[in-house]
Amino acid sequence: MQNPYSEIFRAPGAKGFAAAGFLARLPIAMAPIGIVAMLSQTHGEYWLAGAVAATFALSNAFVAPQISRLVDRLGQTRIVVPTTILTVLAFAILIAAANQDWPVWTLFVSALAAAAMPSMPAMVRARWTELFRGRPEMNTAFAFESAADELVYIAGASLSVGLSAALFPEAGMLVSTLFLAFGSTAFILQRSTEPQVRPVDHASSGSAIRLRPVQIITFALIFVGATFATTEVSTVAITKELGQPGAASIVIGVYALGSFVLGLVVGALNLKAPLQRQLAIAVALVALGTLLPLTAGTVPLLALTVFISGVAISPTFITAFGLIERHVPEAMLTEGITWVMTGIGIGMALGAFAAGAVVDEFGARNGFFVSVAAGAIALATVLIGQRILGEPDCDLAGCEPAAVPAE
Structure with a gap:
């Protein structure tokens, strides 16, 4: 009996976008807990750390569907590139604000701007759907993605906290931001597997x-x-x-x-x-x-x-x-x-x-x-x-x- 997971990765480009997508989605788990680990050490106030992390997480939860709607209309590359750049810059400002003890409002504003982070799990699943729409392999691909999501939450949060504790307060957020930048870049460069844009009708x-x-x-x-x-x-x-x-x-x-x-x-x-x-x-x-x-x-x-x-x-x-x-x-x-x-x-x-x-x-x-x-x-x-x-x-x-x- 053939391994169904090896079958889905035989599709051209599947290994590349799956690996890049995994790297780019690590910030989903790393960023919220990374903000808490960073600010609780630099500012010594857990309420502030939790409030800034919640600002990012809840704002992203409501902004992400609107960004994905634009992706469906205009394509992944045209939307993921600018939103990722905005998110990376916002995280960089948040890290600098924590390190340099900038005014508290800069923490919340940068966290709010970082909410533009696109939903990488949705982008990856859209590519699997483009490859296997209407075929049994799509169930296997979605199962793999669910397993990948589990690994992200298991490994991402632990890695973020561990880095901040072992190195310096901003380490978890810094590595999370680098994962987002490099993972998203590698993902978008793979244009051959990008889903086609369907014209909008009624x-x-x-x-x-x-x-x-x-x-x-x-x-x-x-x-x-x-x-x-x-x-x-x-x-x-x-x-x-x-x-x-x-x-x-x-x-x-x-x-x-x-x-x-x-x-x-x-x-x-x-x-x-x-x-x-x-x-x-x-x-x-x-x-x-x-x-x-x-x-x-x-x-x-x-x-x-x-x-x-x-x-x-x-x-x-x-x-x-x-x-x-x-x-x-x-x-x-x-x-x-x-x-x-x-x-x-x-x-x-x-x-x-x-x-x-x-x-x-x-x-x-x-x-x-x-x-x-x-x-x-x-x-x-x-x-x-x-x-x-x-x-x-x-x-x-x-x-x-x-x-x-x-x-």
Whole structure:
């Protein structure tokens, strides 16, 4: 039996844009925690560090879909180049402002400007879709991307904090900025795999978020994102309560590992069930898994329950992005994918905030109840949306317009 992952990388240019895209997306995980690590050392105030990091993360969550919409209209090169330059300059100013103790407002302004950072996961998935649209290999490619996202969050945050602690406060942000600059440059230079620009017609005018399937999937994934952000916060709190705070990083790593492993397995399979049903099953497993950590009274048992509860996250993302590809016109694909990524990011921010509040007020273990509530809402959303998600794929007029080259 052939390895399906080796098959997708035989496509011309696939190895190059996948490697460059991985490098360019590391700042997604490195930058927010890098800002916290940098400013907490240079200014000694965690509230300021958190506020600046939140300014960047939340602003990027809302700006990124608009940038991706321009990418769909004008092509990756014409939009990614200027937005990346703006982001790199903004990060450079933020680093200088922290190092030179510039006024606090410069930290917030530069963080706000850095929100122009384009959604590299969406750009890479758009290239895979261009290569394998309507073929089984696309499910494998999306599985690989979900695994890559997991690695970004596992390695990126640890690398950023480690560099700042071992070298100097700005080290994590500096390396993150270099990854963005060099990775994006390498990605854009590979013009042969850049998706073609589809002409905008009546069906693909406006925003992708106006499409009902995009609304359903984005709303559901807000709460899926909340479940694993809540699990991470609660894990930190409960390991501290159990007297082993250092075990938190191991437990969180095990959590991501479960998702990573099953995501690769699902990508190697050619499942025949309708995608909307696969999504419902995956989200149901996520929702059921949120109950398991409530039973953990020791760190080893916590690690085991968290591992099991995390296995369905990557399959959820794989099927969600597959549904987006089928229901969104080609001329809106990058924006549609970015809205889902935005939903995950918003969910992580809201989940972390809600879990922190519950932990402070009611204790560490009760933070997991936020995950339970979020999982239930995500499952209800997907079940209610089954009919709409199961409608004929991309049946809007103009879903398959003639392509024109990107300028």
